[in-house]
Amino acid sequence: MPSRWCPTPEQVRILEEMYRGGIRNPNPSQIQQITAHLSLYGKIEGKNVFYWFQNHKARDRQKLRKKLIIRHQQLLRHQQPQNHHHLLHFLEPPPPPPPVLLQLFHYNNSSGFLPQISNDTAKWRVDYHLPDQRREMDKYYATVMRTNGSDWRMMMMLDVSPTSTTTTTPPCCNIVNNKPLKTLELFPITATGLNDDKCTTSLLDSTSN
Amino acid sequence: MPSRWCPTPEQVRILEEMYRGGIRNPNPSQIQQITAHLSLYGKIEGKNVFYWFQNHKARDRQKLRKKLIIRHQQLLRHQQPQNHHHLLHFLEPPPPPPPVLLQLFHYNNSSGFLPQISNDTAKWRVDYHLPDQRREMDKYYATVMRTNGSDWRMMMMLDVSPTSTTTTTPPCCNIVNNKPLKTLELFPITATGLNDDKCTTSLLDSTSN
DNA sequence: GCAAATTAATGATTTATTCAAG
C-alpha cells in the first residue's frame, strides 16, 4: 500500500485537461465532482484533487517565473541597462490566459454554494525584482473564492469513492474512514499524551554538550 | 449572524491556557475534543480551533522575531560591529520552552491515531539574519504530526457543536451544515459556471489605457 | 542487464502572507 496517492495516467490527463480549461482553485463542490469522476479510473480522495491543483498551480507559476527571469536577463544582455522593470510588464503570463470557454462544470447555484467572484481581475503587473515589494502577478493567480456559508473545505475532503474496496461507504457521520470517532472523553486535564508538536524535550540522548 | 467566529472570553482563556500548556498543532482528535469542550461556552467549530492555533502560533513567532531583531539592533549599538550572529544564538526563544508538563489531553492510542513524534527536538538554532539559509528556529515550532491513517484534516473540520440551533446534528454524511450535498450530476462538459478563480476576463471596465 | 546510488518530480504539510470584519 503506497503511502501517497499515485495518480493513474488517465487521472493525470483529465486533471491537466481541466487545468488547461481554466480550473485553478476548485471549490468544494467541484472537488467532489472531480473526485467522483476520477475515482472511476482509480483510487482517489478529495484531498488528492485539492492538493493536485494547489501544486500544479504553484509549479506552473514557478516555471513561469523562471522563464520571465531568464528572458529578463537575456534582455539585459542585449540592451543597455535601463529601467528594465518596465519590460517585464509586457511579458504576459502564459499559463492561465483568463479562460472563459471550456468551463468544465456547472451546477445548481440555488443552494448558495457558489462564491462571488470579485472582479478586480484585470490588473496584473509583475514587479519582479523589486525586493520587499509585493508582486502583483500573484494576485492574478490568487483565487478569490470566498465560500459564503460554513461549508469550507471540510466538504472537499469528503470521500466519494464508488470504487468498492469495502462494501459501501457507511452513511454515518460518526464513522470516518472506518474509524469511529467515539467522542472522546472531555478533558482529563492530566498530562499524558505528549502528542503535540516537537515539544517533547527528549533530552535523553545527550549528543550536544 | 456574525460572519466569523467571535470567541467568548472563556474560550479565549482556555485556548491560551492550552497554548501555554504547549499545544501548538492539535491533531484532528485533539481539535475535536477542544471544540467539544469549548462549545460549552459558546458557538464554535473545529476550524475555529484549527485557525486559532495557527494564528496564535504565527503571531507569537512574529512577536518573538521582532523582539529578537530589536534586541539585536540594541546590541549592535552597544557593541562594536563584530559577528553578532552568534549573539542571537543565546537569545533563547521564549514562547514555547519545550513543554512537558501540563499536557492537556490524553486519549486512547489504540486506534493508531497518535502520530509518532520524531525526536530530533533538541536542536534549535536561530540563524536569524543569514539570508538564504533555513532558520532552524522554525523547525522547532514545526509540527511533526504525521497522521498514519487516512483521516487527515477532514475530521478536524467536523462540527461537534452540541449547542442546539437546530435540533441535533443529523447523523447523515450527506448533510453538511444543513446543506444537502446532493451528489451533483457527473460532468456535463458544457461551459456554464465560470465559478473558478479570477478567470473571468471581466474586461468590462476600461479603467486602464 | 540490473540493482544500488543519485537526481528529478510531485504528493502532502506546514508556514508566511494577505484579506477583511469588528
Next chain:
DNA sequence: CTTGAATAAATCATTAATTTGC
C-alpha cells in the same frame, strides 16, 4: 489595531527516472 479566515509559498518526503559501476 487586533484577529479570524483564507490563500500562496516554502518545505518536507516519497516515489519515479536516471545514472553509474559492475
